[in-house]
Amino acid sequence: MVENTEDMNHTVCSNGSIQNLNGVSEEKLDELRALIGKAEGDPLRIVGIGAGAWGSVFTALLQDSYGHLRDKVLIRIWRRPGRSVDRSTAEHLFEVINSREDVLRRLIRRCAYLKYVEARLGDRILHADELLKDGFCVNMIDTPLCPLKVVTNLQEAVWDADIVINGLPSTETHEVFDEISRYWKERITVPIIISLAKGVEAELEPEPRIITPTQMINRATGVPMENILYLGGPNIASEIYDKEYANARICGAEKWRKPLARFLRQPNFIVWDNGDLITHEVMGGLKNVYAIGAGIRFASTVCGALKEQFVFITYISLMPYIRRTKDASCLLFHSIQKEMPFVRICDLSLKSENFTLDRDSTGMVAALTNESATSKSVYFAHCTSEMIFITHMLAEKPEKLAGPLLADTYVTLLKGRNAWYGQQLAKQELSLEMGDSIKGKGMIQGVSAVKAFYELLSHSTLSVLHPEENTPVAPVELCPILKMLYGILITRDYTVPAILQALRDETMNDPRDRIEIAQTRVFYRPSLLGQNP
Numbered sequence: 001m002v003e004n005t006e007d008m009n010h011t012v013c014s015n016g017s018i019q020n021l022n023g024v025s026e027e028k029l030d031e032l033r034a035l036i037g038k039a040e041g042d043p044l045r046i047v048g049i050g051a052g053a054w055g056s057v058f059t060a061l062l063q064d065s066y067g068h069l070r071d072k073v074l075i076r077i078w079r080r081p082g083r084s085v086d087r088s089t090a091e092h093l094f095e096v097i098n099s100r101e102d103v104l105r106r107l108i109r110r111c112a113y114l115k116y117v118e119a120r121l122g123d124r125i126l127h128a129d130e131l132l133k134d135g136f137c138v139n140m141i142d143t144p145l146c147p148l149k150v151v152t153n154l155q156e157a158v159w160d161a162d163i164v165i166n167g168l169p170s171t172e173t174h175e176v177f178d179e180i181s182r183y184w185k186e187r188i189t190v191p192i193i194i195s196l197a198k199g200v201e202a203e204l205e206p207e208p209r210i211i212t213p214t215q216m217i218n219r220a221t222g223v224p225m226e227n228i229l230y231l232g233g234p235n236i237a238s239e240i241y242d243k244e245y246a247n248a249r250i251c252g253a254e255k256w257r258k259p260l261a262r263f264l265r266q267p268n269f270i271v272w273d274n275g276d277l278i279t280h281e282v283m284g285g286l287k288n289v290y291a292i293g294a295g296i297r298f299a300s301t302v303c304g305a306l307k308e309q310f311v312f313i314t315y316i317s318l319m320p321y322i323r324r325t326k327d328a329s330c331l332l333f334h335s336i337q338k339e340m341p342f343v344r345i346c347d348l349s350l351k352s353e354n355f356t357l358d359r360d361s362t363g364m365v366a367a368l369t370n371e372s373a374t375s376k377s378v379y380f381a382h383c384t385s386e387m388i389f390i391t392h393m394l395a396e397k398p399e400k401l402a403g404p405l406l407a408d409t410y411v412t413l414l415k416g417r418n419a420w421y422g423q424q425l426a427k428q429e430l431s432l433e434m435g436d437s438i439k440g441k442g443m444i445q446g447v448s449a450v451k452a453f454y455e456l457l458s459h460s461t462l463s464v465l466h467p468e469e470n471t472p473v474a475p476v477e478l479c480p481i482l483k484m485l486y487g488i489l490i491t492r493d494y495t496v497p498a499i500l501q502a503l504r505d506e507t508m509n510d511p512r513d514r515i516e517i518a519q520t521r522v523f524y525r526p527s528l529l530g531q532n533p
């Protein structure tokens, strides 16, 4: 096992020896350069598009690993110019700077400290792009990054880029890549695009289907799908930069995903690769839907035992879903399930009462039920069964999605913005009128995903037989939480507390039945992901 020291070019191994990472980085970079066909003296050009929390961290990770190899690689980030920072953010930023000796020294060395003093005093307005040059992302002020090369002109950023990282929210991806396509009209080489965006849109004509960010990029730019990849993981941007141990998966065509996985892999950020591009992306959108409604977001300091217990609950609730997989861990949980059947999830959750919960970091149901462990578990049982139902419509082998979907749901419930947003709405500290892009936090992707999944699953051509009434119903009728979230967030016919109605409804099926229905009937609709049956 290895741990990174502050010096990014060296790694301290568990045996105490120091390994020089320079050589390893250079080898990996040379390998990628050769594959892309870069001539000597021509640097590999990598550009991040969108400088939110994850887009900035991702670019900063590359800068930390490869930025020193200046002759061979040029890493830059594009963000829109003009965004100014208010006084309270400047005050907070000043506190962050002064609490980190390394950052303070760096700014003084670069003669950049004074502007933060002036902004703190209200004598100067700071802009997001100048902050980013010093390593501060306005959506993640508490986590200073390395200094970045920032470009505010989109054409300059992308026209000759070899690798483009899409760090935009899904809702903005088509529009920005549409503009990018204008700058690529004369291009001879085909760029590689790695999309980080989670979120989906629904297209209803000529038949209902989901459109993912990589498909939006393909449509907007004409870059073939072979060159467009998705990187997803249960990743919280600030934790990745803080070198918490993490996994991610890069999905796409074999030609690029394997070398890119090697290129992106770091001691604390292990990148696997997978060919299942679209379904992984769709799962990234789906988890955000249910994270908003959740009520289970534990403090980052929460005791490991509670996390473990929660993982058990997660797996137990989804056992019917994953029982057919051969994966060893699933088999383990399968045997646990024999001892603790699904219906006892709530009892298990109650055991968490001896742990401290951070009341400022929970979600919608949690806030509405005053952190009731039982009610949160009720929500959890229902939302997992709806996710299972939906994945059975989307995928022929839905059990394969269980791991990525669960892991991403789990991390978002623990520390994601979507769960936080639901909680803020429930506590009336935010209102729907404020929109889904929240100052200091960024885009809440789940709102648009609620709309997309609702529109899709309420389409009449997708009707399924209601299990009891034996009449055709739109699939969304079997997903009461999704339906209620749509009523709260999109049509606004209901207020936030109505989410509890969806849970309290006595006529609603046992969530276990929903899973059984999904498993025993053929709901799979290949056309939903744009595939031919």
Ligand SMILES: NC(=O)c1ccc[n+]([C@@H]2O[C@H](COP(=O)([O-])OP(=O)(O)OC[C@H]3O[C@@H](n4cnc5c(N)ncnc54)[C@H](O)[C@@H]3O)[C@@H](O)[C@H]2O)c1
Binding pocket: 050, 051, 052, 053, 054, 055, 056, 079, 080, 139, 167, 168, 169, 170, 172, 175, 176, 196, 197, 198, 199, 233, 235, 236, 237, 238, 441, 442, 443, 444, 445
């Ligand atoms: N934050 C995380 O931990 C995390 C982790 C994994 C995946 N993701 C996903 O990655 C994507 C980006 O996440 P993020 O955290 O960086 O988001 P964010 O909301 O913090 O940042 C989005 C960035 O895009 C810019 N932007 C938005 N609309 C734009 C437009 N029309 N033109 C130009 N720029 C525009 C914003 O200014 C901002 O810099 C999302 O889909 C998110 O779900 C986030």
Ligand SMILES: O=P(O)(O)OC[C@H](O)CO
Binding pocket: 198, 233, 234, 235, 236, 291, 408, 411, 412, 415, 416, 417, 418, 419, 445
């Ligand atoms: O902060 P969120 O809610 O956008 O979620 C972050 C990531 O998607 C977790 O993998």
